[in-house]
Amino acid sequence: xxxxxxxxxCYLSYHRIKTAILxxxxxxxxxxxxxxxxxVSQGAAELTARAESTPLLVGAKGSPLxxxxxxxxxxxxTPAPTTLAESERVAQxxxxxxxxxxxxxxxxxxxxxxxxxxxxxxxGLRVAAGRPMAVLGECVLGAAVARELGVHPGDSVTSSPxxxxxxxxxxxxxxPIVGVLAPAHTPDDRxxxxxxxxxxxxxxxxxxxxxxxAPAAESAVLSRExxxxxxxxxxxxxxxxxxxxxxxxxFHGDQAAYPLSAVIAVPHSEKSRALLLxxxxxxxxxxxxxxxxxxxxxxxxxxxxxxxxxxxxxxxGSATLMTTALVFLLSLRLRxxxxxxxxxxxxxxxxxxxxxxxxxxxxxxxxxxxxxxLTLVTSRFGSAAIRALLLL
Amino acid sequence: xxxxxxxxxxxxxxxxxGEFALRVPELVVERGQRVAVIGPSGxxxxxxxxxxxxxxxxxxxxxxVGGANWTGMTEADRRALRVQRIGLVFQEFELxxxxxxLDNITLPYRIHPSLSLDSACRDRARALAGKLGVGDKLAxxxxxxxxxxxxxxxxxxxxxxxxxxxxxxxxxxNLDPANKHRVLDHLIDCVSEHGSTLVLVTHDHDLLDRFxxxxxxxxxxxxxxx
Numbered sequence: 180x181x182x183x184x185x186x187x188x189c190y191l192s193y194h195r196i197k198t199a200i201l202x203x204x205x206x207x208x209x210x211x212x213x214x215x216x217x218x219v220s221q222g223a224a225e226l227t228a229r230a231e232s233t234p235l236l237v238g239a240k241g242s243p244l245x246x247x248x249x250x251x252x253x254x255x256x257t258p259a260p261t262t263l264a265e266s267e268r269v270a271q272x273x274x275x276x277x278x279x280x281x282x283x284x285x286x287x288x289x290x291x292x293x294x295x296x297x298x299x300x301x302x303g304l305r306v307a308a309g310r311p312m313a314v315l316g317e318c319v320l321g322a323a324v325a326r327e328l329g330v331h332p333g334d335s336v337t338s339s340p341x342x343x344x345x346x347x348x349x350x351x352x353x354x355p356i357v358g359v360l361a362p363a364h365t366p367d368d369r370x371x372x373x374x375x376x377x378x379x380x381x382x383x384x385x386x387x388x389x390x391x392x393a394p395a396a397e398s399a400v401l402s403r404e405x406x407x408x409x410x411x412x413x414x415x416x417x418x419x420x421x422x423x424x425x426x427x428x429x430f431h432g433d434q435a436a437y438p439l440s441a442v443i444a445v446p447h448s449e450k451s452r453a454l455l456l457x458x459x460x461x462x463x464x465x466x467x468x469x470x471x472x473x474x475x476x477x478x479x480x481x482x483x484x485x486x487x488x489x490x491x492x493x494x495x496g497s498a499t500l501m502t503t504a505l506v507f508l509l510s511l512r513l514r515x516x517x518x519x520x521x522x523x524x525x526x527x528x529x530x531x532x533x534x535x536x537x538x539x540x541x542x543x544x545x546x547x548x549x550x551x552x553l554t555l556v557t558s559r560f561g562s563a564a565i566r567a568l569l570l571l
Numbered sequence: 572x573x574x575x576x577x578x579x580x581x582x583x584x585x586x587x588x589g590e591f592a593l594r595v596p597e598l599v600v601e602r603g604q605r606v607a608v609i610g611p612s613g614x615x616x617x618x619x620x621x622x623x624x625x626x627x628x629x630x631x632x633x634x635x636v637g638g639a640n641w642t643g644m645t646e647a648d649r650r651a652l653r654v655q656r657i658g659l660v661f662q663e664f665e666l667x668x669x670x671x672x673l674d675n676i677t678l679p680y681r682i683h684p685s686l687s688l689d690s691a692c693r694d695r696a697r698a699l700a701g702k703l704g705v706g707d708k709l710a711x712x713x714x715x716x717x718x719x720x721x722x723x724x725x726x727x728x729x730x731x732x733x734x735x736x737x738x739x740x741x742x743x744x745n746l747d748p749a750n751k752h753r754v755l756d757h758l759i760d761c762v763s764e765h766g767s768t769l770v771l772v773t774h775d776h777d778l779l780d781r782f783x784x785x786x787x788x789x790x791x792x793x794x795x796x797x
Contacts (some may be wrong), residue, residue, distance in 0.1 A: 182681040182688065186670075193669030193712070288602040524728075525627055526655025526682035527647065 183530065187537035198542060201503055206548025208496040212489045212555040217558045219485045223478050229365060230470035232302070235275065235444040235455065237265050243468040244477060247423045250280045250441035251470060252366045253290040257283050260438035265465055267435065272458065275444040281378045282440045284328070286354075289324045292370045293378025293439075299360075299446060304367055308332055309358030312374055315428060316420025318354040319372045320364040332356050336371060338381045352381045355418040377425075379437050380428065387417040387428035457559035507539060573638055574738055576602045576768040577623055577757045582632035584622050593618050595632070595791045600768060600784075602735070605759060607779050608772045610788035616772040619788060620738045623770065624657055625649040630672055637735050654683040658729030658767075660739035661756070664721040666713040666728075670687065673709040675699060686732065699727040703757045719750030726754060730761050739771040755781060 190197045229251050238246040239259040244478035248254045260283075269277035278301055296311055298304075299319075309332030312319050318336060325331065337353045354373060362368055379385050390398045391408045399410045417424045430437075444467070446452035459467030511518075518531050593615040600606055603678040608616050616691070621627045622634055625641040634641040637651055653659075666675045674681070676696040680688035683773040700706045703723040705716070713721055722742055729737055739758065743751040755778055762769045779785055 186681055189671075189674060190669045516665070517667055520661070520667070521678075521682055523624070523659060523661075523665075524679055524682060525650045527650055530682055 182475065183533045183537055184541075187541055188535045190534075190538055193540055194237050197506075198545075201506065201542050202545040202549060203443055204499050206545060206549025206553065208492070208499045209546060209550035210557075211492045211496070212444045213550060213554045214561075215485060215488055215492070218564075219481060221558070221561050223481065224477065226474050227471065230292060230474040233443060233470045234446055234452065236468050236470055237261060237269060237277075237442040237444055237459070238440065238466055238468070240462075240466050241462060243466065243473045246320060246441055246466070246468060247302075247473045248520070249282055250443070253282050253292060253370055254366075258440060260440060261442065261465060262435060263437045263439060264435040266439060266442045268449045269442055269444050269455070272455065274455045274458075275446040278443040278445065279375045279439045280443060281375050281438065283438075284338050284378065286338050286371055287328065288339075289328075290322075291318075291338055291381070292372050293375035295371060295375060298372070298443075301443065302363070302365070304363055304368060305361045306358040307361035309356070311358055312372065312377075313357070314420070314427060315374060315375055316352065316354055317357045317373070318377070319358040319360060320356055321368040321370045321372070323368040324371055325356075325359040330356055350381065350383055350386070350416070351376070351418060355419075359389045369534050375439070376430075377420075379430065382438070383436050384432060384437055385428055385430035387420065387424050389415040390427060476570075507535075511535070522551045574601050575635070576604070577601050577636060577770070578633075578635040579622070580633045580635075582622065582629045582634065584627060584629040586627075587619075591615070591618075593622065593788075593791075595619070598786070598791060599735050600770065602768055603766050604763065604784055605769045605782045605786045606771070606780040606786060608770060608786050609774070609776075609779070610786060613749060614788045616788050617740050619791075620740050620770065621774060623736075624659060624738050651656050651683065651685045654679050655685060655732060656733040656735045658732065659720075660725050660729045660737065660738045662740040662741040662744045664713070664725045664745075664746050665720075666721055666724060668713050671709065672700065672705060672710075672711055672713070672716070672724050673697070675713065675724055676731050678728060679732050679735060692731065695733075696727065699730055699761070700724070702761070703727055704753075717750075717754065719746055722746060722750070726758050726761070730765075733765055733767075735767055737767055737769045737771075739769065741772050742776065743773065743775060751775070751778070 230247065233251055234245060236250055238250070239261040241259045244257045245256060249256070249258050260281075263279065266279045269275050276297065278297050278365065279294055280298070282290050282497040284291040292298075301308075303380060305476060306319065308320070309319070320328075320330065320336070328334065328336070334355065335349050335353050335355045340351060354371075360367065361373075376385065389399070391400055391410050391414065396410070396414065399413045401409045401411055403409075417427065420428060444455060446455055456467055456469075520529055522528070577598065579595045579598040581597070583592060591613070608619060610616050613792055618627070623636065625634070625636070625644075628634075632642075636652070637656055641649055644652070653677040667678065670678065673693070673696060676699065677688055677692060680686045680692055697706065697709065700709055703726060705720050705723050705727070708716060708724075710718060713724070716724065722745070726742065727755060729739070737758070742758065743754055748755060758769065759781060761767075773779075784796075
């Protein structure tokens with residue numbers, strides 16, 4: 180048997196390019212369905228893990244998927260906003276703790292997430308350097324953002340305008356970085372966290388400007404009627420919140436109507452959860468979604484696509500195997516003389532067949548080893564790749 | 572031990588339903604003889620070698636090699652006897668292109684379970700290769716050798732098992748005159764050294780004076796092989 184294996188190995192190593200192509204073909208065609216399965220399973224696990232850690236999500240009526248993708252993964256189009264009143268409604272129900280989420284703005288393509296400090300506790304996020312935001316205008320960076328921008332506590336980031344020609348829209352706000360989070364391997368790594376009130380300042384619901392009662396602002400004042408002062412556009416507006424100007428920042432309008440992307444509702448108990456779900460069942464303006472249910476629906480689609488992909492790969496695999504068989508059969512025709520020589524010298528048909536079968540077996544084994552190796556690599560790094568894809 | 576190495580009696584061999592038939596009323600070759608087989612193309616020289624080697628069995632008559640009758644043996648026994656006691660040299664060398672020279676020489680040991688490849692066999696293969704002038708080519712593939720070197724490797728392969736009988740089918744047919752004589756010299760030297768019997772098919776009448784006996788296949792059917 181050793182001699183037969185040796186002869187087979189000599190043939191395969193002499194024709195190493197042909198062997199490598201056959202091994203690669205068999206390896207890849209075996210790996211594709213296995214790797215696809217691993218990737219989809221890990222992708223599903225990644226998606227589900229984030230959803231599972233978020234019990235309930237309140238948002239405006241609309242696409243539940245957009246609401247979940249925007250509020251959990253900071254992806255997708257900004258859904259129709261809900262309001263702060265919805266957060267207060269959850270709090271007043273006594274059934275759950277509300278955590279506001281407002282994801283609309285960006286800084287250098289990284290999403291700015293307006294929220295409260297409870298979010299860090301809820302997600303188990305730890306500040307690795309610096310401290311959490313404490314004052315209006317401060318921000319805390321996800322680990323990947325800090326690493327990629329090369330910034331640290333003490334530096335600053337500025338919110339980007341929503342459009343290049345958005346002169347009258349969102350006001351760029353320079354925000355001091357007070358902390359950087361430890362890596363969490365979730366979308367939080369690629370987000371910039373600010374207090375939700377800071378997000379409203381970026382949107383223009385609140386602002387800080389020169390004190391119009393001060394003599395220095397006299398030239399900008401157009402009229403005074405009691406407490407009501409009207410000024411022209413020369414009044415200096417602050418685009419950075421500092422200890423010196425923080426007292427000048429104030430909000431206009433009804434805060435209850437201020438926008439939020441969503442409210443994470445953390446129910447106190449299973450019963451609270453059920454009651455809260457019941458309360459939103461017939462709500463015309465808002466929806467209460469269970470993120471896992473939404474993601475399961477999305478995954479069903481992904482799994483269906485996977486089944487089609489596996490079927491396509493199976494067909495391609497059959498074609499590859501048939502081609503491989505053809506290559507072996509054609510090679511037998513080319514090797515008739517070699518086979519005849521071996522038999523003339525004294526080899527039996529079974530010995531010759533054993534050599535040829537050994538060659539096929541070695542190629543199949545090497546193809547299998549290659550497929551296993553690729554699948555292992557996929558399972559080892561696939562998770563990180565999916566995470567990177569999700570975080571992009 | 573009988574002095575006869577080969578005995579063919581009342582032999583008739585035919586390929587399928589073809590018109591050609593080899594007929595040999597009787598042919599005896601003594602041990603240690605060097606026999607040249609001549610004859611025009613298609614007269615049955617190669618067929619005669621195949622019948623003697625047990626590769627093809629006659630329709631009638633008997634073939635005895637070293638006292639063993641091919642016609643009374645199973646295919647497996649014939650193969651075992653062939654690989655142990657007969658060395659074959661072919662006109663087209665018939666080396667396996669994917670095996671290095673040393674592996675080609677030791678091929679008989681790798682393809683039959685009755686022979687086992689040990690260090691003594693390898694040493695013998697190396698010694699033979701050295702003697703035939705290809706000792707420095709052992710790690711090369713046949714494609715890296717000249718025609719003359721390939722045929723010397725083929726001769727080494729035929730001799731490595733120290734067979735009693737060497738059957739060579741026009742081993743010098745594809746070689747230039749210098750290589751032709753060199754290969755034949757080596758073959759005859761080795762055969763003489765081991766006391767083996769040599770039956771060699773050739774078209775080359777310049778070589779005939781090196782043989783003890785010359786058989787014309789055409790005249791075999793008339794009893795000239797006696």
